[in-house]
Amino acid sequence: MDALREQVAVGCRILGFEDQGDFVWGHVSARDPEGRGVWMKASGLGFDEIGSDDVILVSWDGEVLEGAGRRHLEYPIHTELIRARPDAGSVVHTHAPWAVAFASIEQPLRPLSHEGTLFVPPDIARFTKTGDLILTRELGEALAATVGDRNAALMAHHGIVTCGEDVPTAVMTAVFLERACRANLRAGAAGGPKTWSSDEEALAKREHVYSPRMAWDYLARRLDAPTREGNVRPPA
Numbered sequence: 001m002d003a004l005r006e007q008v009a010v011g012c013r014i015l016g017f018e019d020q021g022d023f024v025w026g027h028v029s030a031r032d033p034e035g036r037g038v039w040m041k042a043s044g045l046g047f048d049e050i051g052s053d054d055v056i057l058v059s060w061d062g063e064v065l066e067g068a069g070r071r072h073l074e075y076p077i078h079t080e081l082i083r084a085r086p087d088a089g090s091v092v093h094t095h096a097p098w099a100v101a102f103a104s105i106e107q108p109l110r111p112l113s114h115e116g117t118l119f120v121p122p123d124i125a126r127f128t129k130t131g132d133l134i135l136t137r138e139l140g141e142a143l144a145a146t147v148g149d150r151n152a153a154l155m156a157h158h159g160i161v162t163c164g165e166d167v168p169t170a171v172m173t174a175v176f177l178e179r180a181c182r183a184n185l186r187a188g189a190a191g192g193p194k195t196w197s198s199d200e201e202a203l204a205k206r207e208h209v210y211s212p213r214m215a216w217d218y219l220a221r222r223l224d225a226p227t228r229e230g231n232v233r234p235p236a
């Protein structure tokens with residue numbers, strides 16, 4: 001279990017490095033291999049501060065079963081998506097700033113860069129039932145239904161949710177989604193995109209352009225740069 005907790009912690013630090021932290025909000029989780037619930041970042045800490053001791057086991061009902069930290073209120077995002085998706089080993093929820101801004105303009109996400117092809121076609125899924133916190137099992141189930149069998153959804157007025165077979169995949173999917181939204185907003189600000197991948201090109205690219213694992217390893221190496229003790233983000 002130590003390796004899994006460490007992987008969740010590294011995922012948190014990568015998201016912090018990628019500017020997806022919202023002070024102490026946002027979380028990464030991994031399915032407990034013993035079926036007790038999810039190993040999840042503890043509350044009250046920023047992504048960049050997380051070590052493996054700050055990853056706690058949260059039961060399907062939100063009880064902390066192992067670990068010393070407090071659990072996030074929005075744990076149903078994780079428990080319900082993991083419950084609904086037998087193929088998902090990890091879930092990420094952040095308040096990714098470019099994605100939040102992009103969701104507000106209600107434009108289709110265009111695959112105008114490599115990253116976009118991971119999410120469209122069809123257009124990115126959007127959860128619009130509420131922009132409030134996901135505090136209940138019912139809302140968690142509704143969010144999971146929006147994600148369906150896909151890898152991500154925008155959460156209007158709130159953030160993003162992603163999932164993947166393992167922690168590196170779910171975390172890198174969050175990184176790629178934020179970058180795809182940023183590219184769309186930049187193009188929009190410059191007069192609007194005029195060209196992007198056809199559905200055929202996008203689907204072909206999806207198969208081979210990105211290896212989440214290679215990108216994860218690169219970002220993990222950057223975190224491990226011996227700039228300060230404890231793998232915190234190096235000074236800008």
Ligand SMILES: [Zn+2]
Pocket residue numbers: 025026074093094095133158159
């Ligand atoms: Zn949230």
